[in-house]
Amino acid sequence: MSKEPEAEEEIDLLELVFSIIKRTLKHKVAAVVVFILVSGLAFAIALLSTPFYKTNAKIIYQTSGGSQSGSLNALAALAGVSSSKTDDPSAYLSDIILSNYMLQSILAEKWKVSLALPDTSTPVTLQTLWKIEPDTTQEDWQIRLEYGMLDALKKGGYIVFSQDKKSGVITLATEFEDPQVSYDVNNFVFKQLNDILLNKMHFKASENRKFTEERLSEVKESLNKAEEVLRSFRQNNRLRIDPTDQLEDSRLQRDVLMNQEIMIQLQKQYELAKIEEARDMPVLDVIDIPMKPIEKSKPKRRLIVLAGGVAAVFFAILTAVLYDVFLEKKSAWRKYVT
Numbered sequence: 001m002s003k004e005p006e007a008e009e010e011i012d013l014l015e016l017v018f019s020i021i022k023r024t025l026k027h028k029v030a031a032v033v034v035f036i037l038v039s040g041l042a043f044a045i046a047l048l049s050t051p052f053y054k055t056n057a058k059i060i061y062q063t064s065g066g067s068q069s070g071s072l073n074a075l076a077a078l079a080g081v082s083s084s085k086t087d088d089p090s091a092y093l094s095d096i097i098l099s100n101y102m103l104q105s106i107l108a109e110k111w112k113v114s115l116a117l118p119d120t121s122t123p124v125t126l127q128t129l130w131k132i133e134p135d136t137t138q139e140d141w142q143i144r145l146e147y148g149m150l151d152a153l154k155k156g157g158y159i160v161f162s163q164d165k166k167s168g169v170i171t172l173a174t175e176f177e178d179p180q181v182s183y184d185v186n187n188f189v190f191k192q193l194n195d196i197l198l199n200k201m202h203f204k205a206s207e208n209r210k211f212t213e214e215r216l217s218e219v220k221e222s223l224n225k226a227e228e229v230l231r232s233f234r235q236n237n238r239l240r241i242d243p244t245d246q247l248e249d250s251r252l253q254r255d256v257l258m259n260q261e262i263m264i265q266l267q268k269q270y271e272l273a274k275i276e277e278a279r280d281m282p283v284l285d286v287i288d289i290p291m292k293p294i295e296k297s298k299p300k301r302r303l304i305v306l307a308g309g310v311a312a313v314f315f316a317i318l319t320a321v322l323y324d325v326f327l328e329k330k331s332a333w334r335k336y337v338t
Contacts (some may be wrong), residue, residue, distance in 0.1 A: 009292040014290065022318050023064060023321045023324040024316075026320070026324055027324055028320070030319055030320055031317065032104050034312070034316040034319045035312045035316035038311055038312035038313075038315050038316070039312035041308065042304055042307065042309070042311065042312070043308065046299060046304040046305050049298075049301075050299075051062065051298070052175050052176065052177055052298045052299075053178065053182045053293040053295075053296060053297055054293055054298075055173070055182040055293055056172070056186075056290060057173075057186055057190060058171055058172075058286070058288035059172060059286050060170065060287055061093070061283065070105055088290035093193065094161045096196060097172075098154055098159065098160050102189065104146075106188065107126055107150070108125070108144070109188065110124060111126070111178060112181075113129065113181060114180035115180075117178075126149065126153075127149065129176075129177060129178065129181065130152075131147075157175060158176060158185075159172075159173070159185070169287065172189060172190060172290075173186075174186040174189065174220050174290075175298075179294070183291070183293070187290060190284065194283065197283045197284065198283060209270070209273035209274055212269050212273050216263065216270050223259035225250065225258065226255040226259050230249075230253060230255075230256055233248065234249065263280055
């Protein structure tokens with residue numbers, strides 16, 4: 001009993017397929033025209049799309065305990081980044097890379113071009129590479145132009161930063177219309193990022209050293225005062241044995257011991273702060289150097305043409321079927337009217 005519905009479904013499906021084929025062949029001229037138009041559009045898109053070239057660099061972030069995490073938090077605060085983010089370096093580095101400071105440096109720099117422009121001997125800005133002609137008739141056109149180019153760099157996928165959560169390896173990808181520009185921007189961003197981190201962390205270490213030094217001086221002064229008070233008290237009461245004096249002596253001893261312990265800890269912190277300040281090493285290391293790209297990263301012309309061909313077949317069949325259905329409905333409506 002259960003086989004009959006299945007057989008009916010198969011018959012209905014076959015009838016539907018034969019109906020579609022019949023309608024398509026009936027209006028094959030329209031189907032062919034639509035196929036040519038859609039496939040031609042896909043071919044034109046594939047042919048005329050601007051080629052892009054991608055450069056990748058893999059880097060690692062050097063850590064030395066919690067000190068650099070604290071420095072990154074301070075750096076994030078200086079950059080206006082919310083401190084609620086995790087201590088994951090990628091959260092901060094991505095914001096620094098896409099900060100206005102970094103992007104404005106990229107826009108101000110002149111880049112050597114190898115393919116994208118006819119004149120490859122003269123370095124140009126990205127505005128020239130992108131062939132942007134500002135509308136000087138607008139009010140504040142320079143600011144509008146800068147905002148527009150900054151927005152294009154941020155949202156256009158020209159610079160992409162990611163980090164593997166397991167290995168901690170950071171990938172810095174740059175993709176531009178010229179292979180030399182893509183390669184040079186990748187190196188530029190890495191150097192700028194390393195310099196920013198190094199300078200900011202050196203500044204933070206210097207400030208930490210100064211604070212520790214000042215606090216150590218204060219504690220030393222407090223210790224000297226506490227020792228002098230204890231010495232004076234014992235000298236004035238060396239011949240008296242009084243419970244109240246003994247309690248006071250114990251209290252003064254505690255003050256001295258507490259200041260001694262604080263001074264010892266601060267002295268350790270001070271030495272560590274001096275070592276941290278004296279460091280002059282990059283916080284980022286390249287483990288896979290960027291290479292100048294040879295092949296285009298996009299557009300994927302074969303994929304576009306293939307997808308266009310599939311779409312062309314679909315729209316050709318759809319057009320023929322819908323046109324045939326329309327003619328049938330129109331014919332039936334005329335018979336009903338007459």
